[in-house]
Amino acid sequence: MATTTTAVARRRHGTAGALFIAPFMVLFLLLFLAPLGYAAYLSLFQEKLIGGSTFVGLDNYVTALKDPQLLKGIGRVALFFVIQVPVMLLLALCFALALDSGLLRLARVIRLGIFVPYAVPSVIATLMWGYLYGPDFGPFAQISHDLHLPAPHFLTDGWMLGSLANIVTWEFVGYNMIILYAALRTIPAELYEAAAMDGAGAWRIAWSIKLPALRPALTLTVLFSVIGSFQLFNEPKLLMSVAPDVIDSSYTANLYAYSVAFISQQTNYAATVSFILGLVIVIVSYAFLLTANRRRTA
Amino acid sequence: MTTVTPTASTTPAAMRVDAEHRVPRRSPTRRRSTPLTIAMLAVLAYFLLPLFWLLIASTKSTQDLFNSFGLWFSHAPQLLSNVKATFTQDDGVFGRWLLNTVLYAGASALGAALLAAAAGYGFAKYRFRGHGAAFNLVLGAIMIPTTALAIPTYLLFAKAGLVNTPWAVILPSLISPFGLYLMRIYAEDAVPDSLIEAARMDGAGEFRIFCTIGLRLLAPGLVTVILFTLVATWNNYFLPLIMLNDPNLYPITVGLSSWAAQAQNGGAGASSDMLALVVTGSLISIIPLVLAFLLLQRYWQSGLATGGVKQ
Numbered sequence: 001m002a003t004t005t006t007a008v009a010r011r012r013h014g015t016a017g018a019l020f021i022a023p024f025m026v027l028f029l030l031l032f033l034a035p036l037g038y039a040a041y042l043s044l045f046q047e048k049l050i051g052g053s054t055f056v057g058l059d060n061y062v063t064a065l066k067d068p069q070l071l072k073g074i075g076r077v078a079l080f081f082v083i084q085v086p087v088m089l090l091l092a093l094c095f096a097l098a099l100d101s102g103l104l105r106l107a108r109v110i111r112l113g114i115f116v117p118y119a120v121p122s123v124i125a126t127l128m129w130g131y132l133y134g135p136d137f138g139p140f141a142q143i144s145h146d147l148h149l150p151a152p153h154f155l156t157d158g159w160m161l162g163s164l165a166n167i168v169t170w171e172f173v174g175y176n177m178i179i180l181y182a183a184l185r186t187i188p189a190e191l192y193e194a195a196a197m198d199g200a201g202a203w204r205i206a207w208s209i210k211l212p213a214l215r216p217a218l219t220l221t222v223l224f225s226v227i228g229s230f231q232l233f234n235e236p237k238l239l240m241s242v243a244p245d246v247i248d249s250s251y252t253a254n255l256y257a258y259s260v261a262f263i264s265q266q267t268n269y270a271a272t273v274s275f276i277l278g279l280v281i282v283i284v285s286y287a288f289l290l291t292a293n294r295r296r297t298a
Numbered sequence: 299m300t301t302v303t304p305t306a307s308t309t310p311a312a313m314r315v316d317a318e319h320r321v322p323r324r325s326p327t328r329r330r331s332t333p334l335t336i337a338m339l340a341v342l343a344y345f346l347l348p349l350f351w352l353l354i355a356s357t358k359s360t361q362d363l364f365n366s367f368g369l370w371f372s373h374a375p376q377l378l379s380n381v382k383a384t385f386t387q388d389d390g391v392f393g394r395w396l397l398n399t400v401l402y403a404g405a406s407a408l409g410a411a412l413l414a415a416a417a418g419y420g421f422a423k424y425r426f427r428g429h430g431a432a433f434n435l436v437l438g439a440i441m442i443p444t445t446a447l448a449i450p451t452y453l454l455f456a457k458a459g460l461v462n463t464p465w466a467v468i469l470p471s472l473i474s475p476f477g478l479y480l481m482r483i484y485a486e487d488a489v490p491d492s493l494i495e496a497a498r499m500d501g502a503g504e505f506r507i508f509c510t511i512g513l514r515l516l517a518p519g520l521v522t523v524i525l526f527t528l529v530a531t532w533n534n535y536f537l538p539l540i541m542l543n544d545p546n547l548y549p550i551t552v553g554l555s556s557w558a559a560q561a562q563n564g565g566a567g568a569s570s571d572m573l574a575l576v577v578t579g580s581l582i583s584i585i586p587l588v589l590a591f592l593l594l595q596r597y598w599q600s601g602l603a604t605g606g607v608k609q
Binding site for chain 2: 013015016017018019020021023024025027028031032034035036038039042095098101103104105106109110113114116117118119120121122123124125127128129131132136137138139142170173174223227230231233234237238241242254257258261262267270271274275277278281282285286
């Protein structure tokens with residue numbers, strides 16, 4: 001009823017609205033768009049011994065796209081993403097459904113316990129798991145030793161990506177679970193009652209009501225996982241000192257960007273690498289969103 | 299750009315997680331499942347294992363860390379002397395790191411939440427030129443990875459002389475595109491247009507309406523954004539790692555990792571006892587965040603119970 005008056009009022013108070021968003025937008029421009037633009041600008045130059053900084057067009061990009069270290073780093077995080085994210089989200093989904101089923105005792109304690117690792121800094125999570133994995137005094141190695149079994153080699157080349165995946169899963173399953181669980185709680189009870197009236201069992205309800213209702217929340221969690229996996233840095237950086245033969249300075253794309261910038265001091269190339277990494281993430285995110293949306297409308 | 303968004307129904311829900319006591323929708327006669335409970339308790343054990351290990355390990359000397367079984371106490375527990383050693387090492391630098399972390403994370407989280415609340419409210423309740431374009435721009439930025447931004451930000455900050463100051467860590471954390479998105483969705487639901495109209499009739503200015511009515515109704519959403527930015531900035535490692543090189547300015551994450559590196563290289567001389575300090579320091583630094591988390595969660599719960607404006 002009041003829609004037309006509100007619309008008029010909205011237009012009239014437009015300046016006030018702009019003022020509310022101004023502080024955010026100003027900082028956004030300075031701290032988001034400016035660095036982005038600066039990275040794009042820097043990536044077009046090269047530091048030469050003679051003549052200083054010279055414009056080289058897309059040379060840095062050509063170099064980067066042929067740089068085996070960068071490609072390997074991106075490939076590694078892509079592999080990580082393809083395996084770790086489905087496992088993590090599937091677990092989060094199962095836990096959320098279990099919590100929502102109303103069949104659990106101690107549901108509150110379990111929910112909080114699974115979520116707690118999210119509040120632990122990834123630095124500390126990695127340190128803890130690093131010690132747990134350890135071949136000397138890690139409990140897994142100790143137990144295998146007592147049982148006269150060979151100790152698991154968590155920190156060797158073949159296991160490392162899995163060990164990293166375990167740390168990241170440990171950190172973020174609870175967070176994703178909470179997002180999904182919250183989405184489940186918003187499903188109106190009448191829907192369940194109607195379904196039960198029609199003779200739908202628990203599985204049928206989960207499949208036909210709960211999963212479709214979870215779609216937007218799942219999209220969100222996948223999106224966050226894309227962003228998180230492709231910029232994997234903290235965990236490999238910290239495990240590097242435990243297993244320096246396995247993790248080198250280009251183990252992940254982000255680690256490579258860091259070492260190019262701060263160890264070999266190649267500013268322009270570092271800007272190129274981080275710009276490319278950002279592009280990869282945007283492309284993967286969009287590709288995912290497009291397919292997810294197409295499936296929804298189809 | 300609308301493709302990016304999960305629909306409105308999901309996100310305010312993230313703020314409603316603990317409100318189930320409000321909605322008694324499960325029939326009380328429902329049977330509980332013992333097998334499912336046992337399975338979930340096993341899952342819980344996995345998530346608590348590293349924390350249990352940390353608790354045990356922080357009672358041990360570096361020698362005992364190597365010589366005794368990792369998942370049980372050694373013969374000579376020494377938690378208190380470990381704590382004392384952690385706080386006295388390097389002239390008490392650990393205490394500084396804790397304070398720095400509280401300062402950086404607190405300022406960033408509060409600032410980010412306020413900026414996001416004002417902007418989210420502005421986007422939800424007003425229309426102005428460039429409204430859609432501005433929002434889509436910010437929404438698109440959710441996908442820009444912060445670490446990819448960090449290197450160019452570092453270079454810009456180096457030019458501006460901000461590197462190696464607290465500002466270098468706080469400023470970039472003030473912008474939370476996802477926080478803005480949450481606040482917009484939340485404000486659309488939680489602040490009724492009719493209430494704003496009524497306040498205008500009474501002659502209140504737009505800013506005053508926001509401060510007295512808007513912020514109050516947004517409180518549960520605000521707490522949620524504070525909570526999530528607090529965790530994000532408290533746990534931040536990459537940004538302070540590249541921005542700071544004075545150990546006195548380090549937050550816990552960077553400080554502890556520098557100790558961990560010493561412990562790793564060490565064994566010899568002064569660093570031989572570092573391992574116990576790293577472990578104890580880790581335990582100490584987890585406690586405030588978990589506590590803050592639980593406390594904020596409780597507030598957020600009660601905020602939801604009273605803020606029943608929705609629906």
